[in-house]
Amino acid sequence: MGNTESNFEKQTNESDKVKPIKEDVLTDSDVSQAKHLDITDLANVMKNLKSIDYTQWITLGISLGLHYNTLGVIEEKCRGDVKQCLLKCMAAWLRGEDKVTLKGGPSWLSLAEALEEIEENDIARNIRAK
Secondary structure, X not given: OOOOOOHHHHHHHHHHOOOOOOOOOOOHXXXXXXXXXXXXXXXXXXXXXXXXXXXXXXXXXXXHOOOHHHHHHXXXXXXXXXXXXXXXXXXXXXXXXXXXXXXXXXXXXXHHHHHHHOOOHHHHHHHHOO
């Protein structure tokens, strides 16, 4: 009788073959970018933002997922001290307030993306290079 494999069997055998999947290799930089940050990272975050235009703190906060009302409360408490406003804004972000988790949660990657949104590209590039 010989080999009498039907077309169906040929198609089934072809589709049953496992095709290799290319695995992405994560670098140390990728891992550190994705690492979630918390309030204990505040000093390090502020160190990386030392050259930011402090007047951009509200726009940055919104890009990070903080509500405008939250930022208004911060502004009121800091009485216009933009550096203090940025500090409290970043603390709220690191605590995961408002919709921060919807923006990826506090991580170097989400911070770099938010900085790019407000055109602070040099700082974002430095953070991505970590």
